[in-house]
Amino acid sequence: xxxxxxxEQKTAEEIVKEICNKYHRELNPEVLDIIxxxxxxxxxxxxxxxxxxxxxxxxNLIDSDDFAYADKEYKGDSESxxxxxxxxxxxxxxxxxxxxxxxxxxxxxxxxxxxxVKSCLGLIAIGRKGxxxxxxxxxxxxxTKEKWVAxxxxxxxxxxxxxxxxxxxxxxxx
Numbered sequence: 001x002x003x004x005x006x007x008e009q010k011t012a013e014e015i016v017k018e019i020c021n022k023y024h025r026e027l028n029p030e031v032l033d034i035i036x037x038x039x040x041x042x043x044x045x046x047x048x049x050x051x052x053x054x055x056x057x058x059x060n061l062i063d064s065d066d067f068a069y070a071d072k073e074y075k076g077d078s079e080s081x082x083x084x085x086x087x088x089x090x091x092x093x094x095x096x097x098x099x100x101x102x103x104x105x106x107x108x109x110x111x112x113x114x115x116x117v118k119s120c121l122g123l124i125a126i127g128r129k130g131x132x133x134x135x136x137x138x139x140x141x142x143x144t145k146e147k148w149v150a151x152x153x154x155x156x157x158x159x160x161x162x163x164x165x166x167x168x169x170x171x172x173x174x
Contacts, residue, residue, distance in 0.1 A: 006047030009036060019056040027059065028083060034090040045095035054100050055093055057162035059086055065111050108159060112152050115144040120156065130171030
């Protein structure tokens with residue numbers, strides 16, 4: 001084992017820029033500043049590359065539920081509402097990987113339902129090589145006692161695209 005040094009701010013900023021470039025976006029400087037100042041117990045959150053990439057992906061993957069929330073909660077034009085939403089997301093985002101995953105999963109549960117999310121993610125987590133959509137389509141309703149909605153699975157995959165990958169054999173895994 002080899003201990004890796006913590007990321008420095010300059011490297012973190014380069015990573016942020018690369019992730020945003022992937023989406024053809026540029027992060028607002030005020031939102032970026034909030035992200036770069038986050039810390040827990042004196043350790044900058046940006047020093048962990050996994051946390052940094054998760055945080056920036058979350059800010060880039062705004063969905064229709066976020067826009068609906070912003071429309072109700074904030075005042076001003078669309079651009080102003082989006083800016084306020086990003087500020088709130090960046091501010092409320094936990095500064096530790098484990099807590100950030102919990103924060104992401106809770107948001108998914110609000111959108112897709114707790115049993116659906118826990119069942120899908122739980123099955124994927126225990127699958128040694130992953131699960132195919134057909135297996136999930138059969139197993140998740142057995143666990144949840146709810147009908148499989150392919151659109152929900154597709155939307156959840158989109159929101160987790162930084163965390164889920166599909167292998168050459170079609171299996172989904174973290």
